[in-house]
Amino acid sequence: MAETQVGMQYEDLRHQSDTALIGMWLFLATEILFFGALLFTYMIYRLWYPDGFIAAVRHANILIGTLNTAVLLTSSFTLTAGLLYAKAGDMRRLIYSCVATIGLGLLFMALKALEYAEDFRERLVPGTNFALADHDGARIFYLFYYTATGVHLVHLAIGIGLVLYIARRARRGDFTAQAHTPVEVVGLYWSFVDIVWLFLYPLIYLVGRGG
Amino acid sequence: MSGWFAPAASSTGVETDHLFWALMAISSAVLALVFGLMALYVVRYRAGSPIDRGALAEKSWIFEIAWTGASLLLFLGLFVWGADLYVRLYQPPGGSLKLNVVGKQWMWKIEHPAGQREINALHIPVDTPVELLMTSEDVIHDFAIPAFRIKHDVLPGRYETIWFQATRTGDFHLFCTQFCGTDHAAMIGWVDVMTQPDYQKWLDAEAPSETLAAAGAALFQRYGCSGCHAGTSTVKAPPLDGLYGSPVPLEDGRTVTADDRYLHDAIIEPSTERVAGFPPVMPSYAGQIREEDLFALIAYLKSPAKEQP
């Protein structure tokens, strides 16, 4: 269905587009509360077990973590570029941008998989011959690590699906320079997934590592 | 056996009842006002009633400010009254009779300092402040004595304290009031408040072979604590004489007081509060020592002259 179709509850296309964007912003607010609860738990336990947390942070693979940060930031760039192409009516380059974004997203997941494999090899999994067993805080850190990165990966996977969806719609010719709201809505979501990572990255890899 | 208006049987309980009945009086007044006005209006202004409805009050501000302000003032007063009593509810007076309580699925175990143990029963003297140091062996329970108007959750891994002073003799219900599994409703018992002479008789009759501290001394040997903490040991371990109540400098720079909680955690999870200047070699006894035995060990550590088993 072409994006120019306007629901009967809307006055015009503009009304519909603006409303869709407000809806996505509101949804992102709920996501802030969702991840926020996890970050809050992290903060409490970090205050209680600073040693354990620092020990765990020192074991995190900062190379992969930093690479992944660069990958995600670049993917936000490619998708935003796609949005600008859509606004300019260049649907072909929009599709290329989507492909690049998906590729980078998959690269993130591959790097993450490598990192998990290394974590398992180094026995950094609580409950299974845990390498940092004499640090209570480390065990809780790894709860946070696996939960946060796991939930983040689920969001990333959904994001990849959404980008695929808009690429397909673009290919079908659903979008015009005036009517391409799904691209912007998905762009917001993708950027949010990126921002969540920007919070997770220092908490997992950086804080307490030096000094 | 409690009647309909069972009077409170503890000093603070009596105060709680005063506040309760004040709230009851206020609530009844407000309720009478609300129901009264409602009844008045629906009768007076029912459809078909020829009463003159006249001009409607346009400015509602005065009423709104009035009842908002009145509510706020009233609530503030109620808050202060309740908060003051609550603060005193959780501040035991000095010199209380101190007992230990362990809650576990599905029974209450109580230990007297002289070594008497009870299950699902608490014998105490009247007109004496009693302080309970409580913990749980498993899930969260709650130690409640409705007649004393007191209760508190009992948590695993933590010590919680309540206190009360019974004002009359008799038998009063003891209930677990935090849902704790299948036989939660069976985790009940009786508090037997006795006169001082009767209480002494009970203590003598129940006299155990050893006091709590002596039992703790035996455990101190059995679990190998003396291996490191006796004066003759080659391992460098913090000395325990006179430790209770004194400040302990920790490795991370903080200083904590060696109270019941500290001693409990030092045995169960020594790695969380390592003492400054000592090697981190003490093993954790988590899961190996029951909570009631921990009470005994701590009683031993608290005792001035360490009693030999």
Place this chain on the structure above:
Amino acid sequence: MSEPVNYLTNGWTIRSWLLTHDHKRIALLYLVSITGFFFLGGAAAALIRLNLLTPEGALVSAETYNRLFTMHGIIMVWFFLVPAVPVTLGNFIVPLMIGARDLAFPRLNLLSWYLFMIGGLVALYALFVGGVDTGWTLYTPLSTNYSKGHVVAAVVGIFISGFSSIATGLNFMVTIHRLRAPGMTWFRMPLFLWSLYATSVILVLATPVLAMTLILLSLERLFGIGVFDPALGGDPLLFQHLFWFYSHPAVYIMILPGMGIVTEIVTTFARKKVFGYKFIAWASIAIAVIGFFVWGHHMFVAGQSLYASLVFSILSYLVAVPSAIKVFNWLGTLHKGTIRFDAPMLYALGFIGLFTIGGLTGLFLASLAVDVHVTQTYFVVAHFHYIMVGGMVSAFFGGLHYWWPKITGRIYPEMWGRVAAILIFFGFNLTFFPQFILGYLGMPRRYHSYAPEFQILNILSTAGSTILAAAYLLPLAYLTWSLFWGERASANPWRATGLEWRTASPPPTENFAEIPVVTEEAYEYPPPEVAQHG
């Protein structure tokens, strides 16, 4: 002469219902599901009350009893009270009341129903293959390390239904912001919309915290990580904080829509402008906001710090103020009104009485010292049932009767409506008032068996519950009857103000032939002299 096509007759296939985008049809899909869950939760309640007839609890074993009250709580909270008004009356009425043709996101609305059904089925599966025995509050470490029930399955069901809540709240907020009819400013909106807006703010902001809490709970139970387990360095109190951070605002999700309904009914059946419109509107927002900061009043004896308890107590008193304002404003609306006693009004008056009792007992619980005595007893049980059942369910029934002509195009039999309302009021009081006394005397909640001296009050309570059960079945019977044989309704049988009454009963799929333009304030009823002649 053929009738005009309305939303009910516009398509007869199952597909046209199960794949509908029409907010009105989705509301009916929800109504059927909600009713089912209500009676399921009610059946559990019936068994609970029957078991409590004797002190030994002779009817069921302790194990079964524990699973029954857990099932009752989980179903009633998450699959009845939280969704009920928003997804049925809200879904149906909001676009009509606001002068729109649908909600902002119709497909999201349909998705939210499917999510609700899937979550409900998963939770029911858990409850029927053996149940959960932790109480709906799922406290750790009981739920994580000791319970032998199907905790994770139940939690997954609740988690999925949470998405449904968030979707509904999001839809309403955006709709109210963006789809108001021309001329309908914020302060011309009927107050039902203000209360739903406040409800939606809570739905959207509180539910995600529950979602994360349930994830952590499940991970703890499945993998024993230690986030809530003191033996592994965790804190069981953290679970309580996270849980109540959602669950306290959740009770405002449950009551705010009911308050909105009461305002609509009282103005219509007193035929008078509401007293203090802006105060009621802002009171709804105040309840939603302050409600986020009082969760610790569930933990006065849990082991939290003294200072935390002091703060939570004073804030809990503060949150009672806007509710008090609403009660006084409803009374002010009755003053000099022209009052009719149709069934919806009886429900609304019942609400005002029962909610006031429940709310006043909240003052007892907010008082720190008194709470120590009555918390975890039947006093608390009576308190929240007065508000949620005496209040909320009465309001729901009131709203259902009030908007029934609009939704179905039929009038329900008025006499039966009044009988049910009165029966509910008396049955309810007989069931729950004795429980205040039981609580003060010390009877703990969640007890399968109890001390013998509590029996007489328990028998009274159970007797009341049989009346209540019959009273709840009555509307099921006569409302269903009215679908086939009820008198046909006009567009505005109550002669009420509000845009929903300016279209046919039942409305056409697109709601309005032409979107109305709003030029009046809300509740602009003519002065009484005119009404008496009219």
